[in-house]
Amino acid sequence: xxxxTQIPAALSVxxxxxxxxxxxxxxxxxxxxxxxxxxxxxxxxxxxxIQSSQREQTSGRLNASLDKSSGRSTLYIAASQPGDSATxxxxxxxxxxxxxxKLIWGLGTSLAVNP
Amino acid sequence: DGGIxxxxxxxxxxxxxxVTLSCEQNLNHDAMYWYRQDPGQGLxxxxxxxxxxxxxxxxxAEGYSVSREKKESFPLTVTSAQKNPTAFYLCASRRGxxxxxxxTFGSGTRLTVV
Numbered sequence: 001x002x003x004x005t006q007i008p009a010a011l012s013v014x015x016x017x018x019x020x021x022x023x024x025x026x027x028x029x030x031x032x033x034x035x036x037x038x039x040x041x042x043x044x045x046x047x048x049x050i051q052s053s054q055r056e057q058t059s060g061r062l063n064a065s066l067d068k069s070s071g072r073s074t075l076y077i078a079a080s081q082p083g084d085s086a087t088x089x090x091x092x093x094x095x096x097x098x099x100x101x102k103l104i105w106g107l108g109t110s111l112a113v114n115p
Numbered sequence: 116d117g118g119i120x121x122x123x124x125x126x127x128x129x130x131x132x133x134v135t136l137s138c139e140q141n142l143n144h145d146a147m148y149w150y151r152q153d154p155g156q157g158l159x160x161x162x163x164x165x166x167x168x169x170x171x172x173x174x175x176a177e178g179y180s181v182s183r184e185k186k187e188s189f190p191l192t193v194t195s196a197q198k199n200p201t202a203f204y205l206c207a208s209r210r211g212x213x214x215x216x217x218x219t220f221g222s223g224t225r226l227t228v229v
Contacts, residue, residue: 031213043121044220045220
């Protein structure tokens with residue numbers, strides 16, 4: 001059974017720091033992995049999608065990597081800003097869940113960037 | 116701009132009532148999904164639809180019903196059979212089910228039982 005774990009559960013950093021959020025999964029049979037951002041009381045905003053054949057994706061100050069063999073993905077945020085404060089969710093698109101290719105979710109990392 | 120619109124933003128339900136949450140997308144996406152989010156738990160799939168006039172149960176479909184009469188609309192009804200409906204409900208869509216297709220989410224509906 002695919003399980004997704006995100007560490008740490010919460011993180012507080014001063015503005016300007018580079019930081020890494022971790023996502024691990026137990027089954028390497030995935031189609032893709034997606035990182036989302038959620039602000040309090042809001043919906044999810046897609047940040048990056050990494051297909052199983054890819055190693056990394058970049059968007060602005062964000063870089064996500066994928067290592068299927070070790071079951072890990074990292075989200076790197078460069079030069080963090082207070083506006084980056086949010087919960088970051090990792091979701092794995094499992095290849096073993098039939099045609100729906102079901103998303104398996106982590107519980108998220110709550111990030112606070114302090115001015 | 117294309118996107119997913121969920122309404123209402125807040126919804127209050129009395130005991131024994133059915134309520135319907137709206138989800139509309141103008142992205143021309145084929146697949147649509149309903150998730151439930153509770154504190155301390157990962158998102159859980161309620162129902163999904165990969166094509167008009169077809170939908171499938173997710174992990175926690177009991178007490179919920181859906182319809183997919185139009186490509187752009189996927190309403191969720193929370194029935195009186197759902198014993199613990201207070202939660203944040205999120206609608207999502209995808210262009211297709213290929214590995215290069217990500218999910219787009221709406222802004223959510225917070226349902227509270229009063």
